[in-house]
Amino acid sequence: MIFDPILDIFRGKAITIPPMDGALKPNTMLDDAPAALEIEAPDNLVSDGRRLLFSTGNRVLALQPGGTPEEIMPLDAAVTALAVSAAGDLAVALDNGKLGILPREGNPRELPAVSGLTCPTALAFDAAGALYVAQGSAKHRASDWTVDLMQKNAEGSVWRIDLAGSGGATCLTQGLGFPNGLLVLKEGHGLIVAESWRHRLIGIPGHGARAPEPVLSKLPGYPARLTPAADGGTWLALFAPRNRLIEFTLLEDVYREQMMREVPREYWIAPALASGTSFLEPLQCGGVKTMGVHKPWSPSRSYGLVVKLDASLRPVASFHSRANGRRHGTTSVTELGGRIYVAARGGNAILALDAEATR
Amino acid sequence: MSEAIVEMRKITKLYRGVPAVKAVDFDLRKGEIHALLGENGAGKSTLTKVLAGVIEATDGTMSWHGKDVSFKTPFEALEQGIAMVFQETSLVPSMTVAQNLYLGSEKFLNRLRGIYISAQQFLQSLNFPVDPTAIVSTLGAAKRQMVEIARAVHHNAEVIIFDEPTASLTPEEKRHFFALMHRLKSRGVSIVFISHALEEALAHADRITVLRDGELVVTGDTKEFDREKIVRAMVGRTLSGEIYNKKRSAAEIRKPGARVLSVQDISMGAVVRNNSFSIYEGQITGVFGLIGSGRTETFKVLSGIYKRDFSRGGDIELHGKPVRYYVPREAVRDGIIYVTEDRKTEGFFETMSIAENLYSAVLAAGLEQRPYISLREMREFARQWTGRLNVKAINDNARVVELSGGNQQKVVIGKGLIQKPKIVIFDEPTRGVDVGAIAEIHQLINRLADEGLAVIVVSSYLPEIMNLSDRILVCRQGRIVEEFAPDEATEEKIMYAAVH
Numbered sequence: 001m002i003f004d005p006i007l008d009i010f011r012g013k014a015i016t017i018p019p020m021d022g023a024l025k026p027n028t029m030l031d032d033a034p035a036a037l038e039i040e041a042p043d044n045l046v047s048d049g050r051r052l053l054f055s056t057g058n059r060v061l062a063l064q065p066g067g068t069p070e071e072i073m074p075l076d077a078a079v080t081a082l083a084v085s086a087a088g089d090l091a092v093a094l095d096n097g098k099l100g101i102l103p104r105e106g107n108p109r110e111l112p113a114v115s116g117l118t119c120p121t122a123l124a125f126d127a128a129g130a131l132y133v134a135q136g137s138a139k140h141r142a143s144d145w146t147v148d149l150m151q152k153n154a155e156g157s158v159w160r161i162d163l164a165g166s167g168g169a170t171c172l173t174q175g176l177g178f179p180n181g182l183l184v185l186k187e188g189h190g191l192i193v194a195e196s197w198r199h200r201l202i203g204i205p206g207h208g209a210r211a212p213e214p215v216l217s218k219l220p221g222y223p224a225r226l227t228p229a230a231d232g233g234t235w236l237a238l239f240a241p242r243n244r245l246i247e248f249t250l251l252e253d254v255y256r257e258q259m260m261r262e263v264p265r266e267y268w269i270a271p272a273l274a275s276g277t278s279f280l281e282p283l284q285c286g287g288v289k290t291m292g293v294h295k296p297w298s299p300s301r302s303y304g305l306v307v308k309l310d311a312s313l314r315p316v317a318s319f320h321s322r323a324n325g326r327r328h329g330t331t332s333v334t335e336l337g338g339r340i341y342v343a344a345r346g347g348n349a350i351l352a353l354d355a356e357a358t359r
Numbered sequence: 360m361s362e363a364i365v366e367m368r369k370i371t372k373l374y375r376g377v378p379a380v381k382a383v384d385f386d387l388r389k390g391e392i393h394a395l396l397g398e399n400g401a402g403k404s405t406l407t408k409v410l411a412g413v414i415e416a417t418d419g420t421m422s423w424h425g426k427d428v429s430f431k432t433p434f435e436a437l438e439q440g441i442a443m444v445f446q447e448t449s450l451v452p453s454m455t456v457a458q459n460l461y462l463g464s465e466k467f468l469n470r471l472r473g474i475y476i477s478a479q480q481f482l483q484s485l486n487f488p489v490d491p492t493a494i495v496s497t498l499g500a501a502k503r504q505m506v507e508i509a510r511a512v513h514h515n516a517e518v519i520i521f522d523e524p525t526a527s528l529t530p531e532e533k534r535h536f537f538a539l540m541h542r543l544k545s546r547g548v549s550i551v552f553i554s555h556a557l558e559e560a561l562a563h564a565d566r567i568t569v570l571r572d573g574e575l576v577v578t579g580d581t582k583e584f585d586r587e588k589i590v591r592a593m594v595g596r597t598l599s600g601e602i603y604n605k606k607r608s609a610a611e612i613r614k615p616g617a618r619v620l621s622v623q624d625i626s627m628g629a630v631v632r633n634n635s636f637s638i639y640e641g642q643i644t645g646v647f648g649l650i651g652s653g654r655t656e657t658f659k660v661l662s663g664i665y666k667r668d669f670s671r672g673g674d675i676e677l678h679g680k681p682v683r684y685y686v687p688r689e690a691v692r693d694g695i696i697y698v699t700e701d702r703k704t705e706g707f708f709e710t711m712s713i714a715e716n717l718y719s720a721v722l723a724a725g726l727e728q729r730p731y732i733s734l735r736e737m738r739e740f741a742r743q744w745t746g747r748l749n750v751k752a753i754n755d756n757a758r759v760v761e762l763s764g765g766n767q768q769k770v771v772i773g774k775g776l777i778q779k780p781k782i783v784i785f786d787e788p789t790r791g792v793d794v795g796a797i798a799e800i801h802q803l804i805n806r807l808a809d810e811g812l813a814v815i816v817v818s819s820y821l822p823e824i825m826n827l828s829d830r831i832l833v834c835r836q837g838r839i840v841e842e843f844a845p846d847e848a849t850e851e852k853i854m855y856a857a858v859h
Contacts (some may be wrong), residue, residue, distance in 0.1 A: 004681075016624045018635075018637075019622075019637060025844075
């Protein structure tokens, strides 16, 4: 009815979270998966075709399947994003806003600072060698993502840096709610951006002819990195779940501001990469535990979720670490040698799933 | 234990040749609470209706205090001391509570004030907070159930049959009800208690009888049972006909298409509570739930028959756009049709012909633009649809009420399909339908899913859900509580999720 939007003002709107069902039906596959490596806060998994590259804190490491990790280079700030080009060059983004390139052969170089690009959260190369950069926030560092969410900012942007040509940077779109993942489509069809705070993926057309449009909306969590799958689909990592308490907190401005002023950040009612480690954390009583057993369906601040999307970006399968699991904070995923590797940043592990078993 | 006051031997009841109960033995002892358990359609209500004189058995004998009896009417049974409290209350809605209590036992001269005072005293003695002067139609389901129970107790019955008495009661009211049941037992009243809530049976009954597919499976003292044993007895059917014994390979299970419907936290009173699920095109979503689980109400909300809560009633999104239907016509225009479980009341106009019924769907959906109806076109239209649905009738002018249950159901389904749906909700599509028609209806449902429609089958019959569904949702206490893929689902798992 045409009056519904007006009536909604008076009758109130229920806080609704899209259900995890169908292809998103919960399972325990991430908790059941063997760990390829246990290491503190692994993130930014990428593959150069031979080995896995990932970051942990200020370091970038390489891992041969079945081997031990070796450090590629130490950096002066936490690594926020990695990408490998078709030529094998590694792009690195840091929490202090710096961008650098480690060529396949040659010395590392820092890219010139781009005005207005201070919070890189995701990187991707296109076939021509141009580098796409997602900027999560115009106000905060990538590591301050919780603050950006609680302030309800939508000042993210996506940039293109012409590495092969002039080296100039162009802002493709802005006003995004913390873009946190990039996927360059083949044949110049544009790119897909994971917009975390709006729980959706948007498509940016190849030639900038049209405005960005949502391609997958109403995700039940906060989307992070996107990676192409071997079969033509896409892997999407979601780093935290949505739940009603957090959604409610996001509606209550006065309460949220007071919470941010007076409560230490790790105890905010906000999504987290891991939870349940301190008795001071919110969401520990009520329906979370019954007779000492942590219920898998209970509301949680952290979760592990990797979603397989088909070629038309429709979810077809998913792998979970539920509220009672440990492999939470899944920030990135990549495929190498018939295995799917998942970085569980909150679970301090890189997980290896058999690609066949996930079909 | 005292001896049996009621003995039923080899009771069989046929409906149009289809057995509802088959050679069932049942006995009831003095002062016992006897729980009668089974899935929907197991024959529990039929057996107790025979005992209460509502229907006559086709075969078998019944004895009352050792004497052979056969009750022709409920009044005859009531005179002997057997009262039944029905699932759907049989009160007169336009009368007051007190008038209903004394209906049938009025004196020659009645003083209304006197009736109200004695009704008030009687209701208070039962601890039922019901106003005796209230008109029954203004009462909620729970209070109507209380009046129904009070009426049975008021008749000083020796045997009281409760058919799903607690389905509409709140926990507090249930506690009162069970206290009352035990008080009646202590007075020597025998109670037959039909329920889906296994805990209630295990906690309050002295003996338990389980029926399945119209046959007696087991009778025994409650201490011999536990939850698993009852569930196994309820669902462990040996043969449910060829229709339900097909095993589907993984390739036969349809993959989900696009998400067409997203339901998020919809609520409607205490019946539907924060219910969330999605529906995908090109597959059949089976929804299983026992009576009172809110499954029918949920889908009636989706199709505009019921309204969700006005305030904070949740969100329904059709193809990503929020919708809120105030009447079914709006849902029909958006391509959502609901094929009712109660076809006699909601499914067709029984005094109208097949052709008129089918054409009424065209008019309801607004598909007829002309200001007049061409009878010739209407008959031709009906002929096409009756042929397509294989409706067996003398001709299209036959009244729907004259058809068999299966053919009536085909007409009801046809009425829905005429409206060019995108989402079809079948609620108990094969209830009261013969086996031949069941197979045809199942074929039709499968064909619709193959054509890419989003199909929802709501059923309380587990083999039907297992046989048809590409995805199984289980509803309990007003919400979807579990989802199963067909290859992982077993009848035990589904039933466990539905009752646990």
